[in-house]
Structures are given as structure tokens and as C-alpha cells.
Amino acid sequence: MNIPTTVRNYLARKGGQYKVHAASAGLSLAEAVRTARVPVQKLVRSAVLKDGSSYLMAVYPATHRLDLAVLNGNSRRNFTACASEELTALLVDCDVAALPPLGEPYGIKVIIDRAVDEMDEVFFMPGMSHLFLRAQQGDFARLTGTALRGHRISSPVTKATTPAETKREGMKEKVEQVHTLPPMPGIATQILKLRNNPYANANELAAVIEQDPSLTAQLLRYAASPFYAYQGKLTSVEQAIVRVLGMDFVMDFSLGLALGKSFRNPKDGPLGLDAFWRDALHVAALTQTLCNAIEFSRRPSPGVAYMAGLLHNFGFLLLGHLFPDQFNRLNKAVAEQPERPVLDLERELLGVTHTEMGLWLMDAWNLPKEIVETVREHHNGDYRGDFAIYPNLVHIANRLLKRFGMGDASGIDLPADLLEAVGLSEEQAEAALGTVLQMREGLQFMARKMAA
Template identity: 40%
Template structure:
């Protein structure tokens, strides 16, 4: 996608002096700055907020975080972030996540952080993740018009990451909801869903068969519909229409695969969190179903001696971020903080923020839950270590496959990644070809309709 027409027209008005810096497709401003070999502090970004008075665009340096309290006090307004789905309506000609800091192009009021006003050169994304626009500060100010306000409402992100006390203070100061509770209040983990418990008991029975599994799944109409939808999916290439669960299990998907599929869906659906936000149900299920499918596919490419069962590999990808659902289900104020902070500051590592909000991260919470529920050790390892490329202990194949899949999906703008690019050592240890991983990932996005549909149904 090129620069949106209205942005291009604004840039070309009065023969403004600017330069377009083309680069490979990226997902964050930090990656774009690196691709163009310019310091991140030279980039600016837009955060769109709203209250009863209407919409407001706040423009701040890309390496700064927004101080909600300072901005609200400065303007005497009670501002909140605009939800992601509404941003796509406002910036309907832009790529998702790329919002040009050009308020006049979208009839928005604007306020500049004073740090931006002191920049000699301003660089920003123009609505596409494949280019940056760079121009002298005076030309940028001309495009904003005369109604622009200036104020101090942002702080360098580096000062927040310098020490734990600073980041802990940021959790309280730089979010709209300043709520914090001690981890000691976390008295008990959610109970294992009834359907999941029945599936686990069946998995432990060496005489279990497809009929018994179908009988358990049939107790949950929504789960039954999802399994049948999978069996009839073009991804599995069965010629004909599958109308009952026992046939889906015996002829198409296989006993173990359906068992794990049903286990994952029943667990995920038992935890209720808000729909929107970077960690809401919509984002959780979209990333989960793509990751599960990719982990399953990559697992089948491993040498026989380390190749995991399809169903277990799929479930490892599906439930990797289960801890986030537990967090949202049990700690709603903190979950609100994480969503809002991440939305306003997309380049900030969320694991660091989780550690300060609760003293633990989602991978730790998820692993606690896996152990409490008695789920297989392979899945516990995947949940606990899927961010750690240095984990090569027991069952390491599962978290390493999940890590590789997450990095590959992040290259397409799905999910998050602490480090860009595929982990070379992990690929080498699993004997996976990097290009094969990239090709399989591209196939998912070439035929993403079915996975998107599944994610939407699971999130509903």
C-alpha cells in the first residue's frame, strides 16, 4: 500500500519540502527507524483520545510514553484512548496501526508535546508500514495549521525502563486507571472447566475411542460446531461433507487431534475478558488460532526423532498466552491498565509491564494454571518458556516451536515479538529451514479467511 491520497495531497500542498524513505515492511516505529538507519528519537507518533468534547490527536516523540494525567490536567479534560476498532474507522485509508500525526488530514484537534516542537526535523509514518516521511520542523508545523497547542505530556521511555521503581511508578502515572493490588490477593486460580476435565480423564484412558470423545463434545453445542467446522475446512482436504462428530474424529481429524482441539477451545472459552484491546478476546483468539495452526504445521517438518504429536503441538500454540486470559478474568483493573498502556505505547515490552503490575508475567501465571489443572508437562513448558530462546531443557521442542511461530507471525503484523526476525539457533537446533518457515507462514495469510472466521467465532 502506498501513501494515502489525502496524506499525499497534504504533503504536496504549497510544495512542501519533504523526503520519503522507503523500507521493508515493518510492524513498529522502532523497526522502521532501524530499517531506515535513523535514531528512534527522530520519529514522532500520534495517539488519538476522546472525551465529551470530542476527538483529540496528541503528537509525541516515538521514544516517549504518554502521561495521561499530565495531559488531562493540562487541558482540564477527562480523556480516554480511542479503541482500536474506532481508529480504523477514523484512519480508514491507512494500514492498521499506522496513523499519521497529521491531524488536519482527518479534521482532528491536535496538541504537540513540547519535545516535538523543539525537533529540527520531524519523521513519521504516513499511513503505511513501508515508508517514512521526513521534513523540516517548520514545514510540519505549517501542515498542522494555526490551532495547534503545545504542552508537556510525555516522558522518555528510557527513563521508565531504567529501574523497577521508575517503571512501577509509570504503571500508576501513565495510565488512565491507577489501580494496583498485591499478588497476595490472588487466592485461587480458576477451576478447570467441566468439559475439559472430562476430556482429560478420557485422555488418560488407554481404551478411549472416538464415540466417547464425541459424546463429551456433544454436551457443548458451541464446541461441537467448532470441531465440525474444522473437519469441513479446506485446510484438511476431506472430500465430502462431515455432519457428525464421530465421523469428524475417525475419518478426518483423528482422535488425539480432536481431543486437544476440544480441550483448548473449552479452556479458552471458560475465561471471560473484554473483547477489544491488544490483549482482549479478539486479539487473543486471532493470534492463538494462527499460532496453533503454524506450530502444528512446523512440528510436522521436524525430524522424526523430535516430531511432536500434531494435537499437542496445536494445543501448545493455542494456549501459549492463557495467562493473559487468567489475568483479565481475575485482575480486571490491572488488565485494563495493560491494554491501555500497550495501546498508547505499542513499542514498550509488555512482559516488563506485567511484572510490575502483578509481580509476575502472563507466562508464569499460565504455567501455574497448567500445573494446577494437571495438564501435560509439554504444554506447561510451552506456556512458561515460549518467550525464552535459551530454554533447551525438558520438552523444549514445544516452546521453541511456539517462539519460532510467534516471530514469524510478527513479521506479518500479528501478535508481538520482543526481538525481530526468526531465532537462528532455535531453527538450527530443530533442523528447520528459515525459508520453509517463512513460506508456511505466508500460506496462512494467503488463505486466512477460515482462520479469521474461526477466531471471530471463538471470540464471540
């Protein structure tokens, strides 16, 4: 019986009686449940969630869907699903597709849906996907005695009655089972290594960038744009770094563009590569410009601001990469219903949002926390948590650009409290928009190159 050592020792300490139901290894969850004769209405599942540096294990019936909106609203937190790599580090001896509902032996707090406490007996996976343990409610309550109880954190999944609903449930299950995300491109890895090296110099950075002619051309074109008003002639990446852009900005600019080379999605439609790179480059440039307008003493890094704007919607790229059929359906829906918020359409059609998918990717690539928080919070104009300046600036940039048919903001007004939070006036924000619109031709050219 291959129960993970941590779980086995915990069960021994807590006592009680548990019956093992086993299926053949390698089966899908549905096949394993059927083969092991597990009544699905008595099966529970676990999800490990993260909010900053805090973790929480949510335990709920397998016939339910975790309701993060309710959980976050009740707890006044902003929990999201952990990436598989982080789960592997937290529950070192468990199969991440078969998490046990036992957070205590792993140092993780647990919250249990009240529907679980209403079961007379409970079946759960002990960390191995082909094994199930059966426990009477009293024994299960003893195992999870320190957990938070009495809350509704999930809702029953209604049986799919149409082909569209069936596909939606299938999408949700597929996303939850994805454990292999696209690897970081080689040049991006080299740039990130230099970014973490305090002794890196312009010559070393230029040598990495010049391995990619397309990246080199885009960097030189950006350095020569009206935004910088440089009067001389730039003939090398090193000149652009030293004379115009600076090391920090070039690292973040180049890293963001290099990361985009991992995906080859459809070009057409409001979420296609043409529109994606048009929007991403404009938001990035405007976020950087807004950043530079902030008083120097509280100004964040312009390079990080640019990269935050460039990467904030990378979840769309991952969606198209992993699930092209579902991406095409969403792309069509956004085109047909432009007045509806894209997050609503995603939840309705797919069961997941581009922010969730983007978070998995940022975590898998181990990108800076500033970028992770931007991906997570760029739709939330009220966010004031860690590194809030970056998602707040991206939120403002999206609202400004919405006036010109770009971005996925829900409105075009600029809330006064948001402007105050970042240290900008409405006049400064409007001036920054005007500056970026003067760069529009160059940004469109770069977008076409990125989408080609």
C-alpha cells in the same frame, strides 16, 4: 500455640530460644504484624520456587522483593513460583500464606538473602498466619545451618510515592495472596479424562464434544479447512475424528478450546478477547503446521503442538479474570506503546507477567508438562530444557506472525540456532506460514466465535 507439628518438632531438635508473638486469627498480614508488635524491618518471608522437579525455598526480608532474575542468573536455573496446590502438598501442615523459612524439615533446599544474616534478631512465621517467632541471629543461623548464604536474591521495595506505584505494589500483594483459581470447565475435565484413558475411542470423544454445539461447529469447520484438503462432506464429530483429524489431535484441539470458555474478558484492545483468540488460533495452527514439517523420526505430537500454541498466553485471560482494572490498564498501555515488549510493560505496571500467571493456572489445572513448559518458556528462544520443542515452535510461530501484526514476539527474524534445534530450515518455516495464511479466513471466523 498452634505451631505446625513438623515445625514444632524441628525447633525442639535444633534447640535455642524463641519468643512467640501472637495476633488474632483472620487478620491480614499487615494487621497481624501491627497487632503482634513485630518490627517489619526484622521480619523475613519465604517463597518456594520450582525448576522442573527441583524445589528451592528463598528467604529474604519482608521489606524486600524477591529478584528472580538475579537468582536465576546466578544459579543458571529457571525458578518460578509454585502454585498454592503444590505448596499445600509440599508443606502439608502449613498455611501457604505463612510459610516458615525452614525448608530442611520438609526436604527443601534453602537460600537466604545476605540481608537476613545482617539482622541482629529475626522474626518469622512458623506456618500459621497469626503467629510470629522471634529468634536471635545465632539461634536462627542454627535453624538454617544447611542453607546457602551470602547471596543477594532480593532488593528493597522503595516506598510508593505516586498513586500508580501504590497500585503496583497492591497488585503484587494481591497476586501473591490468590489461592483460588478458576475451576476447569466440565467438558474439559471429561476430555482430559479420555486423554488419559488408553482405551478411549472416537465414539466416546465425539459424545463429549457434541455436548457443546459451539465446540462441535468449530471442530467441523477446522476439519473442512484447506489445510486438510478433505473432499468429502463431514456431518458428525465422529466422522471428523475418523476420516480427517485423528483421536489425539481432536482431544488436544477440543481441550484447548473448552478451557477458553472459563474466561469472559473485555473484547477490545490488543489484549482483548478479539485479538487474543485471533492470535491464539493462528499461533496454534502455525505451531501444528511447523510440527508437521519436521522429519518424522523426531517430530513431536501435532496435537500437543496445537494445544501449546493455543494456551501459551492464557495468563492474559487469568489476569483479566482476577484483576480487570489492572488488565484494562495493561491493555491500554500495550495499545499506546506497541514498540515496547509486553513483558517490560507488565513488570513496570503490575509486578508480574502473563507467563507467571499462566503457570499458576496450568499447575492448578494439572495440564501436561509440555504445556506448562511452553507457557513458561515461549518468550525464551534459547530454551533447550525439558520438552523444549514445544516452546521453541511457539516462539518461531510468534515471530513469523509478528510480521502480520499478531502475537507478542519481540522480533521477526528467525535465529538459525533455534531453527536447527527444532529441525527446520527457514524455507520450511516460511512455507508453513504460507499454509496458515491460506486458512486465515476460517481462523478469523473461529476467533470471532470464541470471543463472542
